[in-house]
Amino acid sequence: MQADLIEEARRQADICNACRYCEGYCSVFPALHRERFLNDGDITQLANLCHNCRGCYHACQYTAPHEFDLNLPKALAEVRRDSWETYAWPAPVARRFHTHGGAIAIASVLGFAILFLVIRMIGEAGGGGFYTVLSHNAMVGIFLPAFLFPLASIAVSLRRYWTFVGGGRVQVSDVASAIGMVASMKDLAAGHGDGCNFEDEDRFSHARRYAHQAIMSGFLLCFASTATATLLHYLFNMPAPYPFWSIPKLLGVPGGIILTLGCVWMASLKLQSERELGDVNAWSGDFGFITLLGFVALSGLALYVLGSSIAMPVLLALHLGAVLALFMLTPFTKMAHGFYRLTALIRNAQVDG
Structure with a gap:
């Protein structure tokens, strides 16, 4: 460091x-x-x-x-x-993203989208719905490693952090206390309960707290949608596409809307904030991540609405490219903040206890 x-x-x-x-x-x-x-x-x-x-x-x-x-x-x-940046694995990618986050996010989305379009040009995948563009096996083969990589990378990073800050054996009560703090975003209300001073100098506001909660809840709903779709596919032999009143859609559509609105709100607040009260060297990375996360949600909603139109292959390529970019860049973006903050709160609960 x-x-x-x-x-x-x-x-x-x-x-x-x-x-x-x-x-x-x-x-x-x-x-x-x-x-x-x-x-x-x-x-x-x-x-x-x-x-x-x-x-x-x-x-x-x-x-x-x-x-x-x-x-x-x-x-x-x-x-x-x-x-x-110090504890990230591999560290050089984290340093580059924080200073050139927007450009890296755009390049990653477009690069992966072009890759998916090239795969489609090679030949039709067969199957219904989105699987006419990319087969289920191909999606699993691409996205499973992309999902496991950030988990492994973040695990290495958090272990390094935990050792450096002197963390001890974790108790269930410590984790429960930390999760409660994250769920309520208590620190964004400040000790007086009036909110923080992020976007308008010394005016107190809960806007950033609510935007954070919208992003978190929207993301969790989208994740739950994907998880239930996976269970339906493998346990009940019910492959996609699913009707609107199915569990994946009832979770994913509201989740996508909430996540999109939360990201737009957060981006607006960030543009209003005073950069000199934060890390100016990380501004590009922070804004690039918010934009990427919002685009994942928005492109998913667009794909749902226009999934039966001629635009579907291009929309699917862009959406899958954005999701793949989000997965691969997660350990080096503001998404890592959530994992580090939870770990810091667990450590704090240990000391308090």
Whole structure:
């Protein structure tokens, strides 16, 4: 990890530890105030507990032009991004995505889409629905490794992180506490419950919290749709396509709508936010990921509506290309933040307990 980022975050954290004005703001400050001396692992843990709500910045009396020049949200955001890049496997891909995320996302989607169109040109796959473009076996052969790769990559990354922050044996109560924090997005409400200051300077708002929840719930509904379709295919010999009133469609269509709207909302909030209160070097990667995730949902909905039209092969190629790009890039995008934050909250629950 970059020592200069750690040292700057430690300098600011030491001042915050002496002041303690923001003690009840979020999970960061109680964790910060537990320690008198902060080692590199402590700073990294604090960085991944931080949700960049920016409430502490607007409440702070030591921001510029004060000589202390505190900007804790920015300092922790830089350490957080550096920790993801350091522990990612393989690390060089993570560094490149954070600085060129938009271009990489677009190139990946188009590249994979062209690949699927070339496969179709080679010959018809046979079967009904989407399987006339790409056979079921071909989809499994392509997407199963693409699904397993990010899981393995993230597992390696989190193990490295857990070791560095001094994590111990995990208890069920620690996991339950962390999942509860994630589900409620409690830290985005701040300790006072008025919300965060992300998109409009010092005005409190729950918008970012609700946008996060929309993205999370929409994604989980889409994942549940795919999972139930897999069960129907293999356990009940009921292959796709499925009618609207089937479980996969009743989960997937609302999930796709919620996920699309959540991503549009989050992108709007990010455009309104002050970049200098976050990690400017990761802005492209963050925005590229939001755009990619939203396009996966939107292209899936378009495919559902136009699935029987002549546009179906192109739409399917674009959708599958976006899904494949999302899978392959997951360990190096903002999606990794969810895994790291859950792990940081589990570690925090261990210390609290």
